[in-house]
Amino acid sequence: MNLLLAEVAQATQRLADAGVPSPRNDAEELAAFVHGVKRGELHSVKNSDFDARYWEVIARREQREPLQHITGRAFFRYLELQVGPGVFVPRPETESVVGWAIDAVRAMDVVEPRIVDLCTGSGAIALALAQEVPRSRVHAVELSEDALRWTRKNMEGSRVDLRQGDALDAFRDLDGQVDLVISNPPYIPLTEWEYVAPEARDYDPELALFSGEDGLDLIRGIERTAHRLLRPGGVVVIEHADTQGGQVPWIFTEERGWADAADHPDLNNRPRFATARRATP
Structure with missing residues (x-):
């Protein structure tokens, strides 16, 4: 045997x-x-x-130390990424978010689509988009220096424009020029701390997990950042918890300059991410 x-x-x-x-x-x-x-x-x-x-x-x-911390690697779509303490480990459910974004960009009548990834973490989303949409111009921002140690390793030799900074104030030089904004921000309510799986609660950085009492604080801020960055007709794609289905699209209202706000399911048919289009004046 x-x-x-x-x-x-x-x-x-x-x-x-x-x-x-x-x-x-x-x-x-x-x-x-x-x-x-x-x-x-x-x-x-x-x-x-x-x-x-x-x-x-x-x-x-x-x-309950994460598998990816032990092996030092995480797989995301067609990528193998380096991960460890200080950076959020990319999850399989985010792959469907990126898949939707790729389809949306490919459907645009744009030769070199410009994409911005807010709260990039390990760089998984930005690198996947750069790889699978070859003519895209991808920009990514991350606030945490601890996370950036891993992001820089993963993005070495890539064509992604990586910057350190606050997602809410990022890329002022790109205002009104972006075709797609995408983000997997922190969205866990502070009140849910004790229910979070040990692999996330004890090992992922808190900055990448929690966002206010209802978990939507940063998403509300990203709504304004996305509106600032996108051209008319540009699209925002933002991941959220399955328990927040129906709440996030209401952040992207017509009164705030959005159209076609909607939720989308993951592979388990649970609401996982919201999309909206910047309205044309």
């Missing part, structure tokens, strides 16, 4: 008992990471090559 596969089975049970949401996946990912193989190649690891460090990383995951 393959020793590593037997150990993976034991590790899966340990992680399940610790409340890890995806115990089998994480046990296999960590086994592949420690042994330097792909998940589909675990059966090929010889018994004599079993590395006892596997149980060290399993113990860390049992304590």
